[in-house]
Amino acid sequence: MNIDLSRRGFLRLAGAGVAATSLGAMGFGGAEAAEQAHVRAFKLATTTETRNTCPYCSVACGIIMYSKGDVKAGETAELIHIEGDADHPTNRGTLCPKGAALKDFVHAPTRLTTPRYRAAGASEFQEITWEEALDKIARALKDDRDANFIQANEAGVPVNRWTTTGFLAASATTNETAWLTYKTVRSMGIVGFDNQARV
């Protein structure tokens, strides 16, 4: 069962409690306050906890992410730690060698941070704005669809098929992304549609 007291709150209370009781019991009355003043708070006590699931395999272990800053409150949040969620029925707090290193996946040096464009024949990418990239894509889609959309087959049966553009969907995006992707791809008539489950 979940307890109302969060792990972070529990750590803070427990930490302060241990320092206060043991010092008090040993009779250091005046020293107590001074000692408490420089006991460093637990690092995680100042973080925001967020429940998530591991993005790797489909065991879907529960994880707790610790961030400086709160996304929900509109703050910039930096992820500083990830651990297994002890409340989760499947993994009960454990993680494998991949899940245990998840934080460093999020911070991988090869994460993409800006849209890039490679021109025909070019040997390097160049940065491009989102506006330029999205306009380019929309234009290419419209032009290719208008040029190659098959409205009817030879027998005159309406088939509304577009085979010259294809879409390979993901494997770790959310259901919600999947549904929006489905609507987008299908409404245009794209039939070259597949996802990672194929392999």
Added chain:
Amino acid sequence: MTNSWTDIKNTDLVVVMGGNAAEAHPCGFKWVTEAKAKRGAKLIVVDPRYTRTASVSDFYAPIRPGSDIAFLMGVIRWCMENDKVQWEYVLNYTNAAFLVKDEFGWSDGLFTGYDEEKRDYDKASWDYKIGEDGYVLTDPTLQDPRCVWNLLRDHVDVYTPEMVERVCGTPQDKFLTICQMIGECSTPTKTMTSMYALGWTQHSKGAQNIRGMAMLQLILGNIGVRGGGMNALRGHSNIQGLTDIGLMSNLIPGYLNIPTEKEADWQTYLSTRSFKPLRPNQMSYWQNYPKFMVSFMKAMWGDTATAENDWAYHYLPKLDVPAYDAMRMFELMTHGKVNLYFCQGFNPLLSFPNRGKMTEAFSKLKMLVIMDPLTTETSHFWQNHGIYNDVDTAAIQTEVLELPTTCFAEDEGALVNSGRWLQWHWAGATPPGQAKHDTWIMAQIWTRVRKLYQDEGGVFPDPILNLTWDYADPGNPMPDELAKEMNGKALATVYDPADPTKVLAEAGQQLAGFAQYRDDGSTMGGCWIYAGSWTEKGNMMARRDNSDPDETGAYLNWAFAWPANRRILYNRASCDVQGKPWDPSRKLIEWTGEKWEGYDVPDIAPTAKPTEVGPFIMNPEGVSRLFSRGMMRDGPFPTHMEPFEAPIANVFNPRMRGNPVARVFESDAETFAAVGDPDFPFVATSYRLTEHFHYWTKHNPVNAALQPEFFVEISEELAAERGIERGGRVRVWSKRGQVWAKAVVTKRIRPMTCDGKIVHVVGIPLHWGFMGAARNGFGPNSLSPAVGDANVETPEFKAFMVNIEPAAEEPVA
């Protein structure tokens, strides 16, 4: 999975064949450990390699890659011969007693109706005998020679222990030990579970591998019970969800189908989907297909989809081939017939077979668009990286757009695990740089295309202009808006059909479940099997009550499982015909005399009388199928087929190559090595390591340090035969490509003898490329053939032929 990860603790015997759960699904595998520790369960591993799972098994046996059907049919034969059959289950819950047409048969490795020209079967004879009342004829005494049980007995007769050893290379004594261990689970109080993954799917007959085990599980009475089932461990975290939502060429969410062009109108489309019961009193739940389909069309096109226009059926694309699956698209690309291609979180340059062909295919595109959190090999397919990507950059005219996306830590929504649990997660980090959510990107693309059609007009813009897009911010739909749309809502008042005065849902309300879906346009829902996931009570996927009354492993109040929050599929079959649990100590549900109730959501109408309605409600038979009629392209029973590249010929028919009905493109056929080709004498098989996840974790410096370098694994015997040093550099090549790797020489792979021939296996792990933090390397797809399963086009990564030799050490830069 029919069951769930947490249910594995209830088993008595775990068979891991076609998977390596301890390595690839470590935290799920802990439930095997739990079953071993608490129930005294045993673990059997059958695999070409002595894997990490094998190392903690009670019994291990080797098998030649690509010969699983022969093994499984051998086990079925042994169980039938030794009366290791759960008879009450087989007689009442399978089609064992159903009579099959007299014309049906099998000889020389082929079923009746084979057409070599078309590489296809005429399946007319693969069907039941139907009586005058319209129902299937049966013989509950199993005396009729044409009943499924007797046909199955005849079919498996050839798979003797001697034949299993000959084809699979599994020593007979080991095979028989496994048969005995499995046979013990035919009693109603002992249960076996099957855990499998890509080791079974990535074959040109992958679907038949899985069917083979499913049939065995039915014979043992292990489907629908706690600790039993067919458990596909699955790969990525939302492979299940993406499939559920139908992101495939021929699918509509909830396993409905995109029409073919033969189904020119709505009535024709529905005519083959009436799913009339084949036996009296059966539910045949797919009879509700029109409700799911109409609600989907209403979710897509809202008010534009009306009864008068057949729910805008004319908007749907109609297929002229079974599917434009990825391998077909790559084939079309090589012919210059594809201009634009999108890869959303997918790295096909390393994930699809015959990498040389992939490079050629992408080089012929006009534009490739990549959406990914990471910079991938696919987005750099045009860039020269020496031997690791040896391309002529200047000659490649493809424009590439690489778009940065968020990853799990930065987004919100649901993923579906292998146990069909939809688990909601929340964002806890700010996306790096300009990275954006996939939902934002898709919405931005779509709204821009819509605007172009609004401004300029164009070819058949109607399905785009009329698509429902009523999000608060059309350029940035929110996860809750999308999740609610998939669940479905009432568009008009929905009444109880049993009591028309009773309102089930008012217009605008979220539907409580798919039983409220209607085919009159009064409901909408994007994915019927997700109905119940976001109801008027809120987001059921976000539930976090981990209580588990009597510790059954069900966790009914944790997240939401499709369908209808059911945790074990076919759970009606956990009870005998009268509705009493086969094993009272593992009760799941039971019949109280008035209704079904128990620890799980019953997989049957709550008041369906146990002696009347069969447990397999999705099938028009009401029972499960040992004989699958014409539903699979390659046969109603599994039959042994060799891989397309094999060291020996098919023992039943030396002329047969691979799966006789698998699709083979002409250009690919030329790249297959001949059977027994001396230039490619060794069997290769791909596999994964616990330290890595596909091609993702090589971007993580921690995992890259744990397993930094590409290697191949071979036996001491093969190393000696080829003069390969432990840790030395080797070249491995197939008829399609070559790779260089470190040689790991182990006792984990041993040569075996098949059909009188020594067979060596080369193991090829999958985690390296030329981007990221690990050292540059190759994937098995540089070597493997572009051919897929006959039913689902999953490529044959697990069995193909290569050669190997020592290579000069790489010069130190």
